[in-house]
Amino acid sequence: MRPTLPNKVSKVINELNSHKLIDNALVTDIVSLANLNASNLDEFNSFNHSAFESYGRKLIYDNGNFKILLMSWRSGDFTAIHNHGYTEWGCVCFFGEATHRLYNATADELTILQKQNFNEGQIASVCGDLTHIMGNSSSKSFTTLHIYGSNTRQKDVSKDALVYMPEFNKAVTTMGSAYLNMNKQLILSEKPLAKIPNDVVLDYFSLVKPFYERIGQISILQKMEKTIENRSVN
Secondary structure (H helix, E strand, C coil): CCCCCCHHHHHHHHHHHCCCCCCHHHHHHHHHHHCCCHHHHHHHCCCCCCCCCCCEEEEEEECCCEEEEEEEECCCCEECEECCCCCCEEEEEECCCEEEEEEEECCCEEEEEEECCECCCCEEECCCCCEEEEECCCCCCEEEEEEEECCCCCCCCCCCEEEEEHHHCEEEEECCCCECCCCHHHEEEEEECCECCHHHHHHHHHHHHHHHHHCCCHHHHHHHHHHHHHHHHC
């Protein structure tokens, strides 16, 4: 049986549905005024997600032009580097401290723009071309609420999310998921990876290595080590 929507979440949904045009400032104001907290969303957490899913991801609501999800982060959980497809507006509400990297992504190269964590209570804006990675480098589990929306699409607002996988030397598109070591059934298309500088690769490996160690993916860890050796030589 599907969990009942908490009153505060229902108010956010009703408020969003009352506007024909939404931007990041408006959705952030709506979520901020709702005064959400982690306990409001306990029914939707997925800390018991599969060991081979690199974070918990549960859909709360989807009316076509916007969706709301709760992500659950155990220690060591991380996304891959990714953007958000057709998303035109949205936000993330943090119920714990999340490790975060922001990137500049072009057709030719991926570079780090910012290394700055998000703290509990913060709300960050999201759009389709926002390219980032986030996860849990601490020992304490937490959740984050995600809203992805569009003023022009009536379905699949996060479709064609671009996910970068340096450990496999490829980039893939998905319906919105951004798991590490993603199940092939979630991949819509793939292509060779654009140029990624050494500092980006080394930083990325340092973030995701604990996840691969936790699930015992020795072959991937060895591939990462080989990549580091080759880049050190070159």
